[in-house]
Amino acid sequence: MAHDIKACIVSHSGYPIIVVASYFLAPFPNILCRNKDSFSSERGTFEDIGLFLTGLFITSGFAIPMILAHSDIISGKALAFSMAGGVTVYATIITFLWFFNRNNDDDNDW
Secondary structure, rough: OOOHHHHHHHOOOOOOHHHHHHHHHHHHHHOOOOOOOOOOOOHHHHHHHHHHHHHHHHHHHHHHHHHHOOOOOHHHHHHHHHHHHHHHHHHHHHHHHHHHHHOOOOHOOO
């Protein structure tokens, strides 16, 4: 998120901070639409909608700065800072989920 603040400083406007909303909204459809049934291994339509909306928010987090740069509202440097902010945030989320959701095969040998 610090990169997005730098993007605002470089572009002399507050438009790059708009993508922070997509950072916060991205995990909510996936959390709300998760399959609660532990007996079924199939994904339902509701879960697919949640995954679609999560992907939409993630894509918009990268697309909004590109549109702003294409419209000459922000500069190329602000676009680079905003993209770096998006990569940093989403890489952190993915690493966190991978670390805490991995299976510990060493513990299951008992």
